[in-house]
Amino acid sequence: AVLSIAAxxxxxxxxxxxxxxxxxxxxxxxxxxxxxxxxxxELIEGDANVLLPLLAPVRVVFANIITSxxxxxxxxxxxxxxxxxxxxxxxxxxTERPTMVxxxxxxxxxxxxxxxxxxxxxxxxxxx
Numbered sequence: 001a002v003l004s005i006a007a008x009x010x011x012x013x014x015x016x017x018x019x020x021x022x023x024x025x026x027x028x029x030x031x032x033x034x035x036x037x038x039x040x041x042e043l044i045e046g047d048a049n050v051l052l053p054l055l056a057p058v059r060v061v062f063a064n065i066i067t068s069x070x071x072x073x074x075x076x077x078x079x080x081x082x083x084x085x086x087x088x089x090x091x092x093x094x095t096e097r098p099t100m101v102x103x104x105x106x107x108x109x110x111x112x113x114x115x116x117x118x119x120x121x122x123x124x125x126x127x128x
Contacts, residue, residue: 078127
């Protein structure tokens with residue numbers, strides 16, 4: 001829910017927050033309510049690989065999950081994006097950067113921006 005709250009604070013009119021971890025749903029909803037964004041954030045429990053195509057088209061996809069989950073999701077993310085869409089991926093270890101960069105280039109993505117903080121790496125990408 002943190003990413004969905006940030007998206008609203010940055011100007012998103014509507015956000016669908018997908019969470020697969022049932023144990024995290026209550027905490028996510030509490031955070032959404034506490035930040036007064038419940039009117040703009042819909043929390044959905046389920047697998048983003050299944051739900052993202054149903055939510056498409058979307059302008060931005062935020063994903064804060066590990067590389068082993070993100071790599072197989074790249075085609076789903078691409079198909080869900082609008083023509084000018086982009087994805088912001090986080091939750092990856094900096095040591096996994098070379099592998100992820102190779103995957104992104106092989107899958108036809110352009111890296112627009114990237115950041116490393118401590119052991120974590122994040123990247124903003126767009127389809128070529």
